[in-house]
Amino acid sequence: MPLTTRDERLARIALTRILEPGDDHTGRWLRDHGAPELLQRLTHDDAPLPGAGPKRLAGLRNRATTARPEADLRTAHATGARFIIPTDPEWPGQLRDLGDAQPIGLWVRGQPDLRIWALRSVALVGARACTEYGAHMAARLATGLAEHGWVVVSGGAYGIDGAAHRATLAAGGATTAILACGVDTPYPRGHTALLNRIAEQGLLLSELPPGDHPTAYRFIQRNRVIAALTRGTVVIEAAHRSGALTTARAAQRLGRHTMGVPGPATSSQSAGVHQLLRGEAGLVTDAAEVIELIGEMGQLAPQPQGPVIPRDLLTPHTDRVLAALPARDPATVHTIARDAATTPDDTIASLYELHSLGFVERHGDNWKLTRQTPRTDFSPNDNT
CATH class of the missing domain: 1.10.150 (DNA polymerase; domain 1)
Structure with a gap:
């Protein structure tokens, strides 16, 4: 048969x-x-x-x-879970990159189609005992990714994982938790409400059957699925021996993008991330920089720049005249013109423009900076 x-x-x-x-x-x-x-x-x-x-x-x-496969299937169905295998349309093709280590099957709890969600997903992982800075950065990246339509994947654990999941849900985004236990067995217990909420609004995944409990080995093996399923992995705080680094290394072996969020140079919680950044990992500080690496061609992060100040709006010629003005004693037009390498007539035109903008003040036939004018560069006539 x-x-x-x-x-x-x-x-x-x-x-x-x-x-x-x-x-x-x-x-x-x-x-x-x-x-x-x-x-x-x-x-x-x-x-x-x-x-x-x-x-x-x-x-x-x-x-x-x-x-007892029939019994496991009934237990799964009672919790709203299903079991998918590599021949199912919902199976994510990228898991085949694991070769013989590909999952036998996946228990999936939640309504969305796993294959569709995995096509546009990114992993955020890191320390369980994270700092406030780490939790803030995880939430910041997760919120930004969610707002741009990316699925945030993590492991459902305390620390960075929990911060990433919560921020994604708060932003109305899509999130997936990949567990090292059965999808009907919330772990850690303190995240029972969070994991149930993820099951209602997103997806819970596991290779392990209903009722199975986590072990250290299963956490390590779970991390390879996180790495394979997503377009890239971002590590946010990880000590030298952090389990999150196994996810990053698996991602590197699979040819996925690996990224790290830098922390204080003296922080042991960021030491593992800094080690990654000294290698092939990309440094990221916000969602736009993550998307630039894992998104479509042309999705570039905006160039970082400081705030625009009034002086930025001046023409180069007028800015040279402003730089030639002294901060204390007023100077003549000829002195300012000489130091600005321009003519007296052009200098007078620039001085009246600067006067209208509040940069300079007139003292008879002489000119000087107003007290409110910020000095952002060195002037040879600055006697302070």
């Missing part, structure tokens, strides 16, 4: 109970044998599997006895 899509889906659901995420060995088994046959080998057959010693195989077969 030929296998159906349902057979494939149920087999992959069972395998999420048996195999750990991101394992290249088990990924090769899945590629070589297909999900139904691999499940059969792990549950009924005594056939060996390449790369699995007797102890490991016994451990996997012991896990296989707990697999």
Whole structure:
């Protein structure tokens, strides 16, 4: 009897109970044998599997006895979740860049289409124990990205993750949390309300079946999915041993854009980010700079500049005359003209223009700066 899509889906659901995420060995088994046959080998057959010693195989077969794919599917449906596999239209094609470490399938909780959202998404990650500065920058970037129609992806954790998710939701934007546990098992517990809100307005994703709990290994493997799913990863505060750096390194291996937000040079919480910036990561400080790197050609960030001051509006000739004026003792027109390298007639015309703008004042036939005129450069006649 030929296998159906349902057979494939149920087999992959069972395998999420048996195999750990991101394992290249088990990924090769899945590629070589297909999900139904691999499940059969792990549950009924005594056939060996390449790369699995007797102890490991016994451990996997012991896990296989707990697999109840139909029950997992019912549990997921009760929480509004679904299970998608690589042959589904909703599957994001960029996950194939992970090769044999591609997820077996994904549990998805939320209404939006994952494939569509992933096409225009960016990851914001960083320290759990972040500073106020880090939380502010995460919120600033998330808000800007949301306002420009980008999906903000993070891990649902305390610190930078939570700040990014909350700011995106507050801006009415789209956000996705990729978890290292079941989508029906809020972790951390303190983020239960936040994660439920994300499920209502955005998406929760996980490779792990309902009810599964996180481990250190699963957090690390989760990070590769964040990196693969998005157009780029921004790290906002990360110490040298921060887990957020594993997301950035995965993004670099996959050829995705990697960016970092600089912090104080003396901050240990930014030391890992600064290390990234010394390498191939791009330095970003706002959403426009992120979009310039990951967006379409021509989406350039505006050139940074200071505020426009009245002096900026002067012609170069008039500005030279202004620079030639002394701050204290009044000077003659001929002295000002000489120092400005111009003629007395042109100098008089510029002086009357400057007088109308409040830059200079007249003392008989002589001229000087008003007290309110800011000195922004060196004048040879400035005796102060």
